[in-house]
Amino acid sequence: MKISITGTPGCGKSTISKLLSKRTGLKHVNVNRIIKSKKLYSGYDKKRKAYIANLRKVKAYTRKLDDVILDSHLSHDLNPDIVFVLRCRPYELGQRMKKRRWRKAKVEENIEAEIIGSISWETRKHKKVFEIDTTSKTPLQIAKRLESIINGKSKKSDKVDWLK
Numbered sequence: 001m002k003i004s005i006t007g008t009p010g011c012g013k014s015t016i017s018k019l020l021s022k023r024t025g026l027k028h029v030n031v032n033r034i035i036k037s038k039k040l041y042s043g044y045d046k047k048r049k050a051y052i053a054n055l056r057k058v059k060a061y062t063r064k065l066d067d068v069i070l071d072s073h074l075s076h077d078l079n080p081d082i083v084f085v086l087r088c089r090p091y092e093l094g095q096r097m098k099k100r101r102w103r104k105a106k107v108e109e110n111i112e113a114e115i116i117g118s119i120s121w122e123t124r125k126h127k128k129v130f131e132i133d134t135t136s137k138t139p140l141q142i143a144k145r146l147e148s149i150i151n152g153k154s155k156k157s158d159k160v161d162w163l164k
């Protein structure tokens with residue numbers, strides 16, 4: 001079982017992944033951290049101050065893993081069995097990012113990506129994808145919801161469109 005927790009940066013992927021890992025026993029894998037530590041990148045984007053992932057290498061690394069929660073905005077591309085796209089109302093996403101003191105340009109870029117729904121769009125061809133609106137929800141509420149989908153007790157996916 002491979003679970004992907006994806007979504008715009010700052011939407012709560014790591015918070016939810018850690019909690020879900022505690023509750024289910026599935027291992028939490030912070031893919032972005034592994035990209036750095038195992039050097040699974042093809043370069044460094046100076047402007048964004050971020051490594052450019054080498055998807056081929058990341059896929060080769062994660063292929064060997066099982067019973068994991070893949071935590072990354074790239075994780076839906078890593079052949080998961082289920083994809084959870086965490087969504088967050090742009091205003092609240094901005095508040096969450098402010099708490100983390102990110103650069104203004106990065107905050108704005110991420111808010112824009114969430115408004116457009118770019119990650120959600122990238123996941124559209126996956127056969128088992130659930131959109132989860134995390135706005136005004138506690139991490140525990142969200143983790144419980146994910147659990148019930150994983151256990152087959154729920155099939156509810158949210159229809160999120162911030163442009164409406």
Ligand SMILES: Nc1ncnc2c1ncn2[C@@H]1O[C@H](COP(=O)(O)OP(=O)(O)OP(=O)(O)O)[C@@H](O)[C@H]1O
Pocket residue numbers: 007008009010011012013014015016073096097099100134137138139142
């Ligand atoms: N459901 C929630 N309600 C309120 N705040 C939250 C919630 N989930 C996460 N946060 C807060 O939002 C911030 C970003 O969360 P987190 O680091 O989990 O996001 P992320 O998606 O992993 O980000 P990144 O893509 O940069 O790794 C943190 O300060 C976290 O405490």
Ligand SMILES: [Mg+2]
Pocket residue numbers: 013014015
């Ligand atoms: Mg994270």
